[in-house]
Amino acid sequence: MSKLIWKPGTMIYPLPAVMVSCGASEEEFNIITVSWTGTICTNPPMCYISLRPERHSYGIIKRNGEYVINLTTRDLAYAADWSGVKSGRDYNKFAEMGLTPVMASLVRAPLINESPVNIECRVTDIKELGSHHMFISEVITINAEKSLFDEKSGIFRLNEANPLCYSHGKYFETGKFIGKFGFSVEKKKTKGRKK
Numbered sequence: 001m002s003k004l005i006w007k008p009g010t011m012i013y014p015l016p017a018v019m020v021s022c023g024a025s026e027e028e029f030n031i032i033t034v035s036w037t038g039t040i041c042t043n044p045p046m047c048y049i050s051l052r053p054e055r056h057s058y059g060i061i062k063r064n065g066e067y068v069i070n071l072t073t074r075d076l077a078y079a080a081d082w083s084g085v086k087s088g089r090d091y092n093k094f095a096e097m098g099l100t101p102v103m104a105s106l107v108r109a110p111l112i113n114e115s116p117v118n119i120e121c122r123v124t125d126i127k128e129l130g131s132h133h134m135f136i137s138e139v140i141t142i143n144a145e146k147s148l149f150d151e152k153s154g155i156f157r158l159n160e161a162n163p164l165c166y167s168h169g170k171y172f173e174t175g176k177f178i179g180k181f182g183f184s185v186e187k188k189k190t191k192g193r194k195k
């Protein structure tokens with residue numbers, strides 16, 4: 001490979017494009033699409049979202065200290081994009097996108113019923129980094145779509161929901177299966193070997 005040296009910028013892709021829902025009451029309910037998000041600790045389970053202070057959702061989440069990360073799928077791509085270009089100052093995004101707000105079980109925020117995984121979060125710290133402020137958060141509980149659990153094994157088949165990802169300005173659904181975690185060190189099975 002032969003490289004061009006570029007100015008520093010945001011170049012870690014692909015990323016999820018999650019829909020973050022917030023608001024303690026119906027009048028306050030809102031959705032913001034976020035790609036600056038991720039897991040930052042396994043135990044205790046912690047994650048972050050980074051928001052520009054000028055977002056309508058910023059004030060709501062700062063005030064309430066709680067929100068829900070809703071994972072997106074191919075079916076939610078249109079609503080995710082729309083919620084990422086329109087503001088809750090001007091629109092009721094749940095109504096406009098035909099999405100159903102359901103009050104979360106442990107935090108004061110609605111979850112998006114059409115999303116297969118809703119992660120209820122509580123803010124523990126806000127880092128004012130620059131253009132974006134990072135909301136470091138504790139994962140309080142997870143709501144996972146029943147139909148995605150394999151009946152026999154109980155394994156959660158998230159990839160069957162066609163998770164959406166965002167890469168350098170474009171959306172993609174999750175692609176071809178390449179291997180499972182640890183496949184690079186797995187011993188190869190010899191065909192026809194007697195036990």
Ligand SMILES: Cc1cc2nc3c(=O)[nH]c(=O)nc-3n(C[C@H](O)[C@H](O)[C@H](O)COP(=O)(O)O)c2cc1C
Pocket residue numbers: 017030031032033034035036037050051052054055056057058080081083084085086087088089132166
């Ligand atoms: C794919 C995508 C990812 C985005 N990621 C972020 C993000 O990480 N942080 C942020 O502040 N805004 C992000 N935005 C922009 C907001 O979603 C957008 O400004 C939205 O209209 C804000 O809504 P609100 O004013 O109702 O809060 C993203 C938009 C899109 C389409």
